[in-house]
Amino acid sequence: MTGIRVKKKVSEAFTLEADFSLGAGITALIGPAGAGKTLLLEMVAGLATPDEGRILLDDAILFDGQARVDLPLVRRGCGYVSQTDSLFPHRTLRQNLEFAARRFPRLERHRRVAEAIEQFTLAESAALRPAEADAAERLRCSIARALIGGPGLLLADDAGIDGALFELIRTHFRGPILMAARDLDLACTAASEMTLFDHGHIVQRGTPRTVLDQPATVEAARLAGYENLWQGTIATLDRAANLSRLECGGFALTVPYLPGHLRGDRVWVAIRAAAVRPRRADSPPAPNVIPAELVRVAGRAQSVRLEFAGPIVAELSLSQFAALGDNKSWLVEFPGESLHMIP
Amino acid sequence: MTADWSPLWLGLRVALMVSVLALVVAPWPAWWLARRNWPAVTLLARFLASVPAVIIAALAVPAFTWPVAVAAGLVRAVPYALAACRTAFQSLNPGYVKAARMTGASDLRIFWTLALPLDGPAALRAAADVFAETMLEVAVALWIGGRLSAPPAGAILLTALAGNALALWLRRETGTPVERQGGR
Known part of the structure; x- marks a missing residue:
């Protein structure tokens, strides 16, 4: 299984605490800016260290606070696409891919780079530096770079990946994807699981439709876009007529009986x-x-x-x-x- | 009467050696310090960078030879270059560092492949500053000792100005990291 249980105190006012498992598909982590999505992704990637908890990827322990296991980043098998443009600006797109594949023997490295260039249609821009390539090419290259080492989990941090690009990723990468996003439409299009996340805590989880149609709490409703x-x-409860009457400040609403x-x-x-x-x-x-x-x-x-x-x-x-x-x-x-x- | 040009050669020799040594010595510890918050070290570096060590050495050491001047110059130059490089490395986009770490790159590798190519010009700028200031310091030290006549003094001043101009030019050409990276 792939599961994440982490706790990290960032400041007196903010403690991130999350416990959830990841399915084989795409899990969307939805929350406003400052909710702690990036920190959560970075803890899974190994870029930040939780205070306690346990992170499992395909039953392999990446982090265990009690057993003091904290695998180095490269052995975690996570690909990470960051929120901001992070291609090295002084290297061409091809060189960026080569840098990421550096730990493989020469022939294998060439094979992987060539494959990535083909899969993410980067042939025309491979010789360009990031500043000369357009935003879509840079994003595809960032994804290709994250996938070139053959990760077991892809972490995408609100990187601007759209539905079509997720489909492209899906044709080349079968593992679970955890994506942080603010866009509910994208989560509905691409994700099979949705986790609402705010103030460092999970607010609600489920399929995107369930979460969006049946928010369980006020916070969930807010995050799910209920304006x-x-x-x-409750002013009246009439079971026989299946009616309840609610007084909401300046007006009253009639709704079905509330058991x-x-x-x-x-x-x-x-x-x-x-x-x-x-x-x-x-x-x-x-x-x-x-x-x-x-x-x-x-x-x-x-x-x-x-x-x-x-x-x-x-x-x-x-x-x-x-x-x-x-x-x-x-x-x-x-x-x-x-x-x-x-x- | 022909002027004694030896102060100019001494100044040039000392300033060149000091700036080259500072350029070689400072970047790696600066990179190391850039990711740590040690206010005491920063304060000490700032303090040392403002001490006119060459002048003090000229007054304190009876035999003011070039090795003494170089050693004294380094007392000031290394902390100065260290602080300048540290500031530059701190502005390196953390996204690049994270991306490199995700591929398993070591600290040293990130230093060589990212920090130096992207923020190395800061070290060059610091070296040019160090060169100009050391020239002036040597001149002042010799002048206090009564060993400096007008012609070499003028030449030293011009050389120091050239060093300053080089630093300014580098600053304009290599710019701030923000200007350099925001190329679209």
């Missing part, structure tokens, strides 16, 4: 901006429709974001917004099926 999060008090709760309990309600439906004030009445005051309209590349007092955030497609654009007074609807309750 609307309100705390509400295991009492009246007066506080729960969190989460809904994605894209699921909120703004309407004209003269539209027919419906459940969970409340009047709202529009505060700001922000255009985006493919959508329009409406911010209402509350705060309530809604996201409309351009055509939806065009149909509503001249509206002055607004209602917003929260469709029941899109509301997520978080205890």
Whole structure:
């Protein structure tokens, strides 16, 4: 198995503590800047030392705090693609690859470099220095350099690798990949496992769909991109009618019966901006429709974001917004099926 | 009356030897110190780099010969070059060092293949500075001893200025690491 259990105290305020296993596929480590993703990856790579814990790769112990095992970097069998451009600027892309393959005998080294150049389509840029190559070539070369030693695990630290590039990596590298990212879409496209990570701790784990659709905590919902999060008090619980009524500050919501709760309990309600439906004030009445005051309209590349007092955030497609654009007074609807309750 | 040019030759010999020796001696310990935070060592280096050791030696040692001057010059030059190289090595992109370490490169290998090629010009700049300052120091030491006439003094001053100019030129040509690496 491949598992990571580490603890490291960085400062009085920040302690990183993580315990999880890695599947054979791509695991996305999602969290904001400063969450500790890079540090976690560096501890696995051997660039940083945990205070305690155990790191296993394919049942081989890379690090064990108690047994005082701390394998040197090159024997760990980890490839590492860093967040920033780290190709040596005074060497050509080919020389960068040769540097990484230096520990192999000459013929083997040439074979590996040639193979890497072919696999990552670097033939045209192999003689260029990083500053002369374009960003995509540099990234492919960084990946090729990380893979040239034949690692058992690839660590990719928010390096800007996109879905297509992950597919390319997958055709040449079958081992597990642990990638740190901030992009939820990329995690959904590429990863088979997702770990939400914040303040040095794992917030939630699971398949990307499960994590995104069923956030277990408020932090998870925030990291999973739920823009609307309100705390509400349960005002009514009606099991027979399968209804609960939540008082959320300025408005009330009707949701399905919440088992295991009492009246007066506080729960969190989460809904994605894209699921909120703004309407004209003269539209027919419906459940969970409340009047709202529009505060700001922000255009985006493919959508329009409406911010209402509350705060309530809604996201409309351009055509939806065009149909509503001249509206002055607004209602917003929260469709029941899109509301997520978080205890 | 022909001028006595021996002070110029002494200055040149001492300054060249001191700067070459500083260039050879300083970079490796500087690289080693660059990844450690030892304020005491840094402070000591700063202090030594500001001591006019050649002048002190000229006043204290009765037989002020060139080996004495070189030894005294090194007292100041090595810490100066050490501090300058350390600062330059500290600015080396940590991403490069991590990438090199991931491939199993040793400290010495990283020094040779990354630190020196990328930040080596800092050592050259420091050597040019050392050359100019040592020239001036020798001149002052000889002048205090009453062994310096105007013509060699002028020549020494010009040579020191040339050293300074070389340091400035190197600074402009090799630039800061940020300017050097941000080539896109």
